[in-house]
Amino acid sequence: MSTSSTPLASALALRQKARRRREALTAYTFLLPYLFIFLVFTVFSIGYAFYLSFTRYNLLSPPQWWGLEGYRRVLCIESWFPRPENAPKPVCDDLFIRKALPNTFKYTAIVVPTQTLISLILAFAMDQKIRFRRLFRTIFYLPSVTSSVVISLIFVWLFSPLGVINQIFHLKINWLNDPRYAFYTIMMVNIFTTSGTLMLIFLAGLQDIPTALYEAAAIDGANKLQIFRYITIPMLRPVIFFVVTVGVIGCFQVFDQIYVMTAGGPLDSTTTIAYLIYKWAFRDTTVKMGQASALAFILALIIFVVTMLQRRVIEGSGTVGQ
Amino acid sequence: MTILTQARPRPLSLSDRLILWYDRFKTPLFYLILILWAIVCLAPLYFTLVFSLKPVANAYDPPLFWPIPFTLDNFRDVIGALPLFPRWLLNSLIVSLTVTILRVLFCAMGGYAFARMDFPLKGVLFNAMLVSMMIPGQVTLIPAFLVVGPGIIRGGLKIGDITLPTGFGLIDNLGGVILPGIVTAFGIFMMTQFYKSLPRELEEAAMMDGLGRWGIFFRIVLPLSQTQLLTLALLTFQGEWNAFMWPLVILRTPENFTLPLGLNWFRGEYYTLISKVLAGSLFNTLPILILFFLFQRYFVQSIAGTGLKEG
Amino acid sequence: MKALRMTMILTAMLALILAACAPATPQVVKETVEVEKSVVVTQEVVKEVPAQRAVVRLSGWAASPEETALLQSLLLDFTAENPDIVVKYEPITGDFWATLKTSIAAGTEPDIYYMDIFQFPAFVQDDVMLPLDDLMASTGTKKEEFIPSLIDAFSANGKVYGIPKDFNTLGLFYNKDLFTQAGLAEPTDDWTWDDLKAAAQKLSNPANNVYGLGVPADAGRFPIFVFQNGGSIMTPDFQDTLLDAPEAIEAGKFYTSFRAEKIGAIPADVGEGWQGTVFGKGQFAMVYEGGWLIPYLKQQFPNINYGVVTPPAGPKGEGNLIFTVAYVISKNSKNPEAAWRVIHYLTSEAAQKKVMESGFALPTRLSLQESEYLKTNPASAAIFRGALQGARPFMWGLVGSDVNEQMTKALERVYLENMPVEESFKQAAEVIRQKLAELK
Helix, strand or coil: CCCCCCHHHHHHHHHHHHHHHHHHHHHHHHHHHHHHHHHHHHHHHHHHHHHHCCEECCCCCCCEECCCHHHHHHHCHHHHCCCCCCCCCCCCCCHHHHHHHHHHHHHHHHHHHHHHHHHHHHHHHHCCCCCCHHHHHHHHHHHHHCCHHHHHHHHHHHCCCCCHHHHHHCCCCCCCCCCCCHHHHHHHHHHHHHHHHHHHHHHHHHHHCCHHHHHHHHHCCCCHHHHHHHHHHHHHHHHHHHHHHHHHHHHHCCCHHHHHHCCCCCCCCCCCHHHHHHHHHHHCCCCCHHHHHHHHHHHHHHHHHHHHHHHHHHHHHHHHCC | CHHHHHCCCCCCCHHHHHHHHHHHHHHHHHHHHHHHHHHHHHHHHHHHHHHHCCCHHHCCCCCCCCCCCCCCHHHHHHHHHCCCHHHHHHHHHHHHHHHHHHHHHHHHHHHHHHHHCCCCCHHHHHHHHHHHHHCCHHHHHHHHHHHHCCCCCCCCEEECCEEECCCCCCCCCHHHHHHHHCCCHHHHHHHHHHHHCCCCHHHHHHHHCCCCHHHHHHHHHHHHCHHHHHHHHHHHHHHHHHCCHHHHHHCCCHHHCCHHHHHHHHECCCCECHHHHHHHHHHHHHHHHHHHHHHHHHHHHHHHHCCCCCC | CHHHHHHHHHHHHHHHHHHHCCCCCCCEEEEEEEEECCEEEEEEEECCCCCCCEEEEEECECCCHHHHHHHHHHHHHHHHHCCCEEEEECCECCCHHHHHHHHHHHCCCCCEEEEECCCHHHHHHCCCECCCHHHHHHCCCCHHHECHHHHHHCEECCEECEEEEEEEECEEEEEHHHHHHCCCCCCCCCCEHHHHHHHHHHHCEHHHCEEEEECCCCCCCCHHHHHHCCCCCECCCCCCECCCCHHHHHHHHHHHHHHHCCCEECHHHHCCCCHHHHHHCCCEEEEEECCCHHHHHHHHCCCCCEEEECCCEECCECCEEEEEEEEEEECCCCCHHHHHHHHHHHCCHHHHHHHHHCCCCECCEHHHCCCHHHHHCHHHHHHHHHCCCCEEECCCHHHHHHHHHHHHHHHHHHHHHCCCHHHHHHHHHHHHHHHHHHCC
C-alpha cells in the first residue's frame, strides 16, 4: 500500500507483517479450546438469556415477547418516589431497589476489602521462614475445600442461639434470625470460606517475584518498607487485580450461603441480587425467568462498572501514586 | 522536613522505627496471626467431627466439645444406606480429574496467549471474557443445558432430509458434566494475571535460541509456573468435586451420580438428620484434603526455589 | 503446524474421554432392593431384553435412602409382573422444582413425576400434564376409590391430572411427660382453643426454656388457625387474598399471643431451626406437625413419650391443612399407557399398604381407612383422621410462594419488630394483591 523508500525497508515491513500474522495464528491456536467453549456455550447462553430478558417466560410454556416490561418491573421506578396515600401500588416489585441492591453493595463493600486484606496478610505471613508451613497451609485451606453448602449447614448450627459460638463467648445473640445480625453472619461465613483460597492465589503470586529484584533493592539500600512498597506491591499488582475482581464478582453474585442459611430472610435482610434472581427464576410457584434474566443483565452492568473503576484504581495507581 | 534532614546525627524517622519494631516482633506476630486463623479454620470442622461421632439420639446432649457417647454408626449408616457409594466416588473422581487436567492445560494456554502475544481482537476477547463472568449462572443454566443436552432447536435442525442435532446429547452422562468445565473464563483470567507478573527474561533467551512459542510454553513457561498451575488445579478440583447444581440438572440415574448428589440423599424432604449429613460431608471433604496434603510437597519446593525472601 | 497437531491431539483426547463416559448398555439392569429393614442387597439382573420394551422414566425427590429403597423394591415387583415395561427411576436429590422445570423447558422431562399440590396450579395453567380420565377408565379405576379431598385437589376443569400417592395433615403432638408433670389431663380430639391456651399456660416455664406451644412464623402451620376461625387465606377462585379479613387478623392475634405471653415460642427462641427438634428435646410441650415427625422422633429422640390428637377446634369449628403429592404423567410422554400402568401399580391397594406399614406415608385409598395398621398406630391414625375434618389443601393458587412468603413475613414482623398484627397482615395482603396484579 504505502510505497517504501527503499526495498530493504519494505522487505523488513513485509517480514514483520508475516511475523505478526504468524504470531496471531499461534495465539489463536493457544486460545482454541477456550474459543470453542466460549462460542458454543458462553455466547449462546448469554445471548439466549439476553433474549429471555425481553420475554415473559415461566419455563412451562414458551417465552412470549414482552419488550422492556421485565426491566421496568425490576427497576420499578414508580417506587422511587413517594406516592399519594391512596394511589394504587404500582405493578412491579420494589424488592430489588429497596432491599437487594443496597444489601448487595453493602455486602461487597465489607467482604471484598476484608477478605483481600486477611488473605494478603496470611499469604505474607506464610511466605516467611516459619515452621509447620505445610500444616498451616492445609489448615487454612480447610474451609475452602468443604463445599459451601456443607460449610453453611455447619454454620447454621454453630450460630444457633444455643450454639457453640454463643456458648463460648457467653452471648445471647440470635445470629441468623435477627434482621440486625443475619447479614453480618453470612458475611463472616463468606470471608471465612474464601480467605483460604485467596491466600493460595496471593502466595503463588508472591513466589513469582524474582529474588534477584529483592537482592538488587537491598544492595541499593532500600529498607524493608520500601521494598514492600516499591517491589512487592507493584509486582503483585496483576494478582491483586485478579483477587479483587474475582472477589467483587463473587460478592455481587453471592448465593450459596444465603440459599442454605437464611433464604433471604428474616424480613429480606439477607436478600441479595443473586438470591432474588434465583427466587424469580426457580423458586416462585409462577416462575419469572424473563424478569430474572433482566435483573441478571442489570447486575452484570453494575459489576462491569464497578470492575472498570476498580481496574483503574489498581492498575492505574502504579504510575500516579509515586 | 528540611530541619529534620539537616540535623545530625539523623534521628530515626517514623518508617525506620516502624521497621525496627517490625523486625523485633515480626516472628511472634506472624505466628500469632497464623495460629489464630488456624483455630478459626479448624473449629467448624472439629465440631462437625464431634457431632458426627455422636449417636443420632444424643446429638443435642452436652458435652459439645467431645464426642461422648462415641459411635461410628453415622458413618456406617451413610455407607450402608448408600450401596452406590463407591460408584459415586468413582464418578466424582472421573469428573474432577478430567476437568482439572484439561482446564489447567487449556487455561494455561489461553492465559499465556493473553499475557504474552499480540493478536487482533485481543482486547475485545479479554473484556468479553471478563463480562461473561459477570452474568450470574442462574440465568444461563437453561441455555447451557440445551446445548449440552437436547439441543437448541427441539427435534434438531432440519436441512432437507437431514436432521442435524443442535446439542451434544449428553444428558445423564458424565461427559455432559465435564464438557462445559474444561476451560473457564475464571481460569484463563487467573493464568493471564499470573503470566503477566512472570519475568520475561527466560522466554526471551529461549526465543533467541530459536525456540517457537509452543516450545517455550511447554519447556519453559509450564515448568516455571508450577505453583500457579497447582493453585489452579486445586481450585478446579475442589470446585468440581463440590459442584452441585450443574450435575444435578445433567445426571439422572443414581448410577451416574457424583458424590455430592448422592450424599444429598440424607437431606430429607421434611427434616434432616444433621449428624448423618455431617458424616456424609466428611466423606466428601476427606479426599480433597488428602490430595491437598500430597501436593503440598510441590508448593513447598517452589517456595524453597525462590530462596526465601526474609521480610 | 505443530500447534495445530497438538490441538488435534487434545481434541481427540477430549472426544475419547467423552466417549468413555457414555452410559452403560441398557441390557444390564441394576436394581437395589431393601429386603429387610436395613439390609440392602444389590442385585445384578441380566435379562434378555425384548426390543419393544417401553421405557418409562419416573422422577421424584429423594425423601430418604430408606424411602427410596422401598419405592425401588415396589418398582422391581412391577417389572417382574410387567416384563414389557422398563421403569427408569431418576431421583432428584437437590432442588426438585428448579430441576424439573428446567427439564420441562428443554422438553426432556420424565414420563412420570411427583406433583406437590402447592405447585399444581401453575402446571395446570400451562397444560403440561396429561389428563388421566381415559387412562383411568382403561383399567377401571374410579375417582371414588380415593379420599375425595385428595383426588379433588388434583383435579381441574373436570379432569383428573394426578393420582395422590400419599398425604399428611397437621396433628397436635404433645409431650406426655410434660403434661403429667404439670398435672394436666392429656389432650383429646375435642379440645378447643381455650383448652389449648390454658394448657400452654400451665406447661410453660420460660426460665427453663420450656414453652407450652410452638408457634413458628411458618406458612405451613398458621393457616389452620384462620380456618378454625371461619376465615380463609385466599378467595375460592384464588383471585384475591383474605389475609386482611377480620377472621384472619383475629386468628393472627390469637396465634401470636402465645409468644407475647411467653407461653409459646418460635424454634429460634430456643436455638433450633425446626420445632420438631425442639419438641424432641422436650422444650416445646405441644407442636403442630405432620406425620413426618413420627419417623424423625423414632430415630433422633427414641425416648420421648408423646401422643397426637387432631388440632383443637376454634370458634368456628375444625380446620386443618392437607399436604399431598400425586403422580402425574407428562403431556410429552411417548408411552402414556405404560406410564399409567406404573402409576396404577404404585397407587394400588397392595402397594399403598406396603408403604403405610413401613411408616413413611399415609395411604390415599379410602379402602385402607379401616386397616389394622391405623388401629395399632394411634399417632398415624390421628394424622389420617385430620383429612376428614375440615381439611383444605395447602395451596394458594398461582402466587402460592408469594402468599407463603408474605404470611411468614407478616408473622415475623409481629415477632421480630413488634408490629401490630392488623397492620402487618394488611401489609402482607397488599403485597399479595400486587403479585396477583403482576400475573396479568
